[in-house]
Amino acid sequence: MKIxxxxxxxxxxxxxxxxxxxxxxxxLPDSKLPAFRLEIDPELVLIFYKIDTDTxxxxxILENIFPHxxxxxLLTSAEDIDNFKIPAFVxxxxxxxxxxxTAVVVISLNDDSRRGLKEPxxxxxxxxxxxxxxxxxxPQQRDDSLRIWKKMWEKFI
Amino acid sequence: xxxxxxxxxxxxxxxxxxxxxxxxxxxxHLSSDIKEVLSFCETDLIDVILVWPxxxxxxxxxxxxxxxxxxxxLPVIPVVRNHEDFHAVSTLAIANVIxxxxxxxxxxxxxxxxxxxxxxGDMAASPFPPLEESIEKTSLLEALDISHNNxxxxxISINAAGHIGRVYIRKGQxxxxxxRALEGMDALRKLVILQNIDLTIHYTEVDEEDLLGIETGEIxxxxxxxxxxxxxxxxxLDSGGETYRTSENIDPDSYRKDKMKRTILxxxxxxxxxxxxxxxxxxENLQILxxxxxxxxxxxxxxxxxxxxxIQEKKKxxxxxxxxxxLERFWQKEKQKEEELPPEKASSQDTEDLSEFMPEIAGKNxxxxxxxxxxxxxxxxxxxxx
Numbered sequence: 119m120k121i122x123x124x125x126x127x128x129x130x131x132x133x134x135x136x137x138x139x140x141x142x143x144x145x146l147p148d149s150k151l152p153a154f155r156l157e158i159d160p161e162l163v164l165i166f167y168k169i170d171t172d173t174x175x176x177x178x179i180l181e182n183i184f185p186h187x188x189x190x191x192l193l194t195s196a197e198d199i200d201n202f203k204i205p206a207f208v209x210x211x212x213x214x215x216x217x218x219x220t221a222v223v224v225i226s227l228n229d230d231s232r233r234g235l236k237e238p239x240x241x242x243x244x245x246x247x248x249x250x251x252x253x254x255x256x257p258q259q260r261d262d263s264l265r266i267w268k269k270m271w272e273k274f275i
Numbered sequence: 276x277x278x279x280x281x282x283x284x285x286x287x288x289x290x291x292x293x294x295x296x297x298x299x300x301x302x303x304h305l306s307s308d309i310k311e312v313l314s315f316c317e318t319d320l321i322d323v324i325l326v327w328p329x330x331x332x333x334x335x336x337x338x339x340x341x342x343x344x345x346x347x348x349l350p351v352i353p354v355v356r357n358h359e360d361f362h363a364v365s366t367l368a369i370a371n372v373i374x375x376x377x378x379x380x381x382x383x384x385x386x387x388x389x390x391x392x393x394x395x396g397d398m399a400a401s402p403f404p405p406l407e408e409s410i411e412k413t414s415l416l417e418a419l420d421i422s423h424n425n426x427x428x429x430x431i432s433i434n435a436a437g438h439i440g441r442v443y444i445r446k447g448q449x450x451x452x453x454x455r456a457l458e459g460m461d462a463l464r465k466l467v468i469l470q471n472i473d474l475t476i477h478y479t480e481v482d483e484e485d486l487l488g489i490e491t492g493e494i495x496x497x498x499x500x501x502x503x504x505x506x507x508x509x510x511x512l513d514s515g516g517e518t519y520r521t522s523e524n525i526d527p528d529s530y531r532k533d534k535m536k537r538t539i540l541x542x543x544x545x546x547x548x549x550x551x552x553x554x555x556x557x558x559e560n561l562q563i564l565x566x567x568x569x570x571x572x573x574x575x576x577x578x579x580x581x582x583x584x585x586i587q588e589k590k591k592x593x594x595x596x597x598x599x600x601x602l603e604r605f606w607q608k609e610k611q612k613e614e615e616l617p618p619e620k621a622s623s624q625d626t627e628d629l630s631e632f633m634p635e636i637a638g639k640n641x642x643x644x645x646x647x648x649x650x651x652x653x654x655x656x657x658x659x660x661x
Contacts, residue, residue, distance in 0.1 A: 119461070120650065121456050121457075121557060122646070122650070123456065140661060141661070146456075148453060150298060158653050158654055158657045159653060159657075162650065162653055162654075164654070165456050177297075178297070178298055178299060179298070182438060182455060182555065183455070185538055185541065185542060185555050185556065186538075186556070186557055188646060215541065217541070218537065218538065218541055264658060264661060267658050268655060268658050268659075271646070271651055271654045271655060271658070272651070272655075
């Protein structure tokens with residue numbers, strides 16, 4: 119079985135829940151870190167770990183999962199982005215393992231805020247560097263949540 | 276590891292407690308419901324109960340409840356907030372009392388004194404076989420074999436430098452094993468190869484469903500062969516050194532298409548033991564060994580047994596802080612643009628403005644295309660059907 123692990127760092131409690139509402143996630147009851155499982159098929163499972171920006175819990179667990187992470191997804195909102203702060207321990211690990219994961223930034227905002235962007239950027243996200251992307255997300259729209267999930271797993275080049 | 280039940284009477288302490296009492300030293304069961312606290316004591320192997328914050332009457336109620344359910348052998352430590360409560364609870368049959376605020380060092384000193392006393396008492400005084408055995412020098416295979424032969428109900432906890440696994444045994448049969456996200460045989464193959472383990476057998480009821488569905492005799496036989504094969508191959512690996520480091524001349528980016536080799540090179544940047552490499556990686560140990568051999572053959576990996584000094588190599592790291600600085604600047608610019616320019620004009624300048632942020636964020640250290648195409652297709656197909 120192939121297991122693909124991702125870490126979500128959210129600025130407030132609702133963001134991961136809102137984004138993942140469209141997915142049939144199952145919580146991992148044995149995990150000390152909040153974690154969810156998405157079974158793609160019997161041979162492929164995605165595991166999503168979730169932490170808050172203001173926590174420094176679980177250093178031992180994070181120490182163990184970092185080498186396996188395929189994606190690190192930063193969830194923030196347009197209003198709060200100035201206050202977004204990655205926990206120090208996580209930041210240290212991100213630097214240590216930079217190059218072994220793809221960084222995805224998801225910023226929630228309403229449609230009006232996107233008007234300054236050209237359509238290709240709305241659709242494909244912003245190119246922040248090799249293998250890193252930024253997406254805008256409208257939490258009010260189910261299709262937009264699905265779009266984020268699809269884009270998140272595209273091969274970034 | 277000690278298991279601690281916390282009877283939480285003020286939610287504001289929840290975060291502090293959970294961030295202070297952490298694995299691998301402490302496993303916390305926390306509830307504000309006294310009945311649930313009792314249920315922890317009856318179903319888990321609790322070492323101590325903390326009442327946080329405590330009042331005399333509440334502690335007294337808890338002690339009564341524990342007595343009625345024959346759980347009064349468990350030490351109780353009330354955590355109080357003032358002198359009055361300190362003196363009030365001190366009259367009760369408690370193991371110790373902690374008054375907060377208290378320096379962290381002193382807090383753990385009191386807690387550990389009670390825990391150590393309980394553990395020593397458990398091991399020395401009981402005429403019965405101990406409920407819990409810490410057999411650090413016994414291998415997991417031996418422990419599994421013993422539990423199998425004795426038809427025990429047991430939970431075996433394994434801690435190897437923070438890598439934690441559990442094996443559940445019901446009437447001598449292994450019914451479940453996990454190690455991080457790995458389950459079943461995948462987890463057992465990782466667990467049997469771990470070194471310097473703290474291994475604890477909890478003799479307890481096990482209600483876990485049988486997720487393996489394989490007769491334990493067969494499992495033990497397979498694990499024994501597997502372990503022997505792996506050790507034989509490890510001895511053959513290069514010149515048999517147990518510690519490896521990535522060659523200074525190698526650029527891990529040149530292995531961007533090979534996930535396993537890239538991970539190995541990342542792990543061994545500052546030198547790493549082969550056992551820790553097995554523990555940290557989810558892939559099958561034999562495949563890891565094969566990749567390590569290939570890396571050694573190409574000189575990308577160097578064995579400690581080759582007689583080369585293991586230089587602590589500090590790779591220049593590309594800070595991801597940059598990402599957020601850039602992002603913040605971008606966002607500020609976007610806001611400015613929206614304020615200063617009509618939408619059409621702002622739109623026409625996007626390409627130029629955004630291009631400034633394109634190359635620098637994570638630089639060439641960020642790996643791309645790590646997932647193979649068939650995996651991506653599977654995920655995309657799954658999402659398309661939602």
